[in-house]
């Protein structure tokens with residue numbers, strides 16, 4: 001087992017993996033936010049023709065959509081079951097993604113600088129040492145290439161919305177999906193990026209309106225947020 005992985009976290013995703021592509025399941029939020037995050041990435045780093053690695057790809061919702069946008073995509077994850085589901089889904093979609101069971105740190109040792117774009121979305125809050133994952137993402141991208149992260153902010157509002165609201169009141173996610181202590185403040189993420197040689201270019205919030213049930217990108221980074229970085233050239 002990789003040192004920067006929590007077996008309980010991987011078990012959680014493996015147990016649910018068979019429902020990954022059911023848009024009404026526990027993975028509904030990922031299905032709902034995918035067009036937003038895909039378009040956000042594609043607008044600043046056009047994906048067509050790019051070599052992309054999706055770190056912590058799970059069942060492949062983002063990976064497949066980036067392949068459909070014309071990128072050559074590799075997806076890595078440490079959940080064997082999630083990757084099994086991701087590979088099976090390719091038979092249905094007819095898309096091509098290279099899925100591999102690997103940790104970011106170990107994969108970066110073998111594939112340093114080989115990607116134009118790295119995406120690592122909704123994954124950092126599930127690992128014991130996010131700075132180590134961020135450094136591995138910085139190593140995977142070529143100099144001048146782009147790295148994208150998304151995660152959950154840590155403050156009373158994010159506790160209320162992401163845990164109490166999403167897991168207990170609205171039941172968008174199973175209880176125990178997220179651990180508050182692992183949430184990451186934008187300042188902490190930015191510092192880890194800078195330490196890894198990544199310049200933070202943009203930070204945008206992603207919020208959920210429980211009344212309209214619609215997700216939107218905007219200025220509010222209090223709960224969920226996305227970060228766009230570029231590796232020093």
Ligand SMILES: C[S@@+](CC[C@H](N)C(=O)[O-])C[C@H]1O[C@@H](n2cnc3c(N)ncnc32)[C@H](O)[C@@H]1O
Pocket residue numbers: 002004005006009010013014030055056057058059060061062076077078079082102103104120121122123126127
């Ligand atoms: C919430 S899912 C996000 C999936 C995908 N990135 C997305 O946004 O659609 C988190 C994923 O991170 C993976 N994961 C957790 N710890 C990991 C680790 N140490 N290395 C690689 N993947 C990990 C889980 O197996 C799971 O597939």
